[in-house]
Amino acid sequence: MATPTDRKRPTLRPQGRPAPKLIFGDLWEYDPAPETADPKLKPRYELFINGRWVAPASGRYFDSINPANETKLAEFALGGTADVDAAYRAAQRAFTTVWGRMPGGERAKYLFRIARLLQDRAREFAVAETLDSGKPIKESRDFDVPMAAAHFFYHAGWADKLDYVAPGRKVAPLGVVGQVVPWNFPLLMLAWKIAPALAMGNCVVIKPATNTPLTALKLAEIFQDAGLPPGVVNVITGPGSTGGAIMAHPTAAKIAFTGSTEVGKTIMRSVAGTDKRMTMELGGKAANIVFDDAPLDQAVEGIVNGIFFNQGEVCCAGSRLLVQESVARLVVGKLRNRLRVLRVGNPLDKNTDVGAIVSRDQLNTIQAYLKAGVEEGAVMWQPPCRLPPKGFFMPPTIFTGVTQSHRIAREEIFGPVLAILTFRTVEEAVEKANNTAYGLSAGVWTDKGSRILKLSTELKAGVIWANTFNKFDPASPFGGYKESGFGREGGRQGLLDYCKLT
Numbered sequence: 001m002a003t004p005t006d007r008k009r010p011t012l013r014p015q016g017r018p019a020p021k022l023i024f025g026d027l028w029e030y031d032p033a034p035e036t037a038d039p040k041l042k043p044r045y046e047l048f049i050n051g052r053w054v055a056p057a058s059g060r061y062f063d064s065i066n067p068a069n070e071t072k073l074a075e076f077a078l079g080g081t082a083d084v085d086a087a088y089r090a091a092q093r094a095f096t097t098v099w100g101r102m103p104g105g106e107r108a109k110y111l112f113r114i115a116r117l118l119q120d121r122a123r124e125f126a127v128a129e130t131l132d133s134g135k136p137i138k139e140s141r142d143f144d145v146p147m148a149a150a151h152f153f154y155h156a157g158w159a160d161k162l163d164y165v166a167p168g169r170k171v172a173p174l175g176v177v178g179q180v181v182p183w184n185f186p187l188l189m190l191a192w193k194i195a196p197a198l199a200m201g202n203c204v205v206i207k208p209a210t211n212t213p214l215t216a217l218k219l220a221e222i223f224q225d226a227g228l229p230p231g232v233v234n235v236i237t238g239p240g241s242t243g244g245a246i247m248a249h250p251t252a253a254k255i256a257f258t259g260s261t262e263v264g265k266t267i268m269r270s271v272a273g274t275d276k277r278m279t280m281e282l283g284g285k286a287a288n289i290v291f292d293d294a295p296l297d298q299a300v301e302g303i304v305n306g307i308f309f310n311q312g313e314v315c316c317a318g319s320r321l322l323v324q325e326s327v328a329r330l331v332v333g334k335l336r337n338r339l340r341v342l343r344v345g346n347p348l349d350k351n352t353d354v355g356a357i358v359s360r361d362q363l364n365t366i367q368a369y370l371k372a373g374v375e376e377g378a379v380m381w382q383p384p385c386r387l388p389p390k391g392f393f394m395p396p397t398i399f400t401g402v403t404q405s406h407r408i409a410r411e412e413i414f415g416p417v418l419a420i421l422t423f424r425t426v427e428e429a430v431e432k433a434n435n436t437a438y439g440l441s442a443g444v445w446t447d448k449g450s451r452i453l454k455l456s457t458e459l460k461a462g463v464i465w466a467n468t469f470n471k472f473d474p475a476s477p478f479g480g481y482k483e484s485g486f487g488r489e490g491g492r493q494g495l496l497d498y499c500k501l502t
């Protein structure tokens, strides 16, 4: 039966009818607008230990490929336990002899220099990041690289003011920190980890993800250009086992991990019983909650930004949409119209909204979830969309008719897939949003400030956005509840995770 809302909007098609064949691209085509900056790639990257480029003890290398066209970008050293040992020795020496003793005001100068050098090479870094990860250039150019530089600037500002991090108490660095990061924000996650550690006076051994090592080695070039003392940051590339060696190494006073909950649990088991400090930034299954009084067009933009931004490969992605029943049809209709005009394709093109999935394995994982969603009875919808002939691409996908027991509503998919559920009351929205093992982020869309305040206390999520989504600032701490991990990155709280308090 037609609702009053449907009558006002005759252009909305009833659910289930096939999408029209006419698509945006048939009406007109944008001129190609590929980014032209030179990413300055080397054919081979070695390990970065003690301020120098070092061949791996194994003598072995692995390829990193461009997920948008499946061609090899460069090869990277396969670091092993001997290399991890050498990196920790260099880091411990740098900590004891130079960095741990240096006044904060001096450390700040290095951090400022790193931030400025990153800004100087921003376009080169953006292209390198897009080539390695498949994310659209407008994201790497406008978000990842500037935000990474912002983290170095922010922490440079703290380095000579550490007495104010915990007023009335003294702070001291921990020593050498072992860090491992994932592939979804390769450069930004490095900045989140390295900048606070260095500002506090710690030294670092860090591993980028196996799929996306490129910008970590380019950042090491910047460390050299900035004159950072040898051994203060050491970059070891390699597979998960190399990450395991970094996390379990006896020299590490603290370990900081960002990645999946499954690997986070493995790491916690491997260091149980040691006195290592730990920060775990793990998975998420955020609810984006839209009430009937919300500005719906803005909410639809927020939903799109929340899950289709960066191909949904975002730990805090709004992968569950909870929409109030009275506006559910309207919101889903608007969302479909919006998805029809998203451009999926060459990540280097400035017009592209949805780029390539990082790897074939990840694409297979996402497709297995699509199959599970359909088999469990949800209704899948994808806009008509021409995918490039090569590379790991998929259309943005929404599921309606989802229940809380469906795997697509419970498990982290890490792809451009949105599970849509409905609710009637505020209490039901809170209960459904919190009905997850995760607790990293959430979004609330409503006109009522009182409702935002109520939900911000009742939602069990580390970050809650109101009438916006995916907003970040280096001064704002980020981190999770429950299986999304513990510890904070960013802000004063993030610094506290890198120091001893006396």
Ligand code: NAD
Pocket: 180, 181, 182, 183, 184, 185, 207, 208, 209, 210, 238, 239, 240, 241, 242, 243, 244, 245, 247, 258, 259, 260, 261, 263, 264, 266, 267, 280, 281, 282, 283, 284, 314, 315, 316, 412, 414, 440, 479, 480, 484, 485
């Ligand atoms: P992943 O857990 O597979 O890998 C993360 C990193 O850990 C990689 O560098 C990998 O090589 C390494 N690794 C793998 N096995 C290891 C082991 N046994 N010991 C030590 N290191 C090991 O995660 P991913 O697929 O690269 O990234 C996606 C995941 O990261 C998602 O679950 C996402 O939610 C999470 N993530 C969380 C945040 C956050 O801030 N909470 C941010 C970004 C990504």
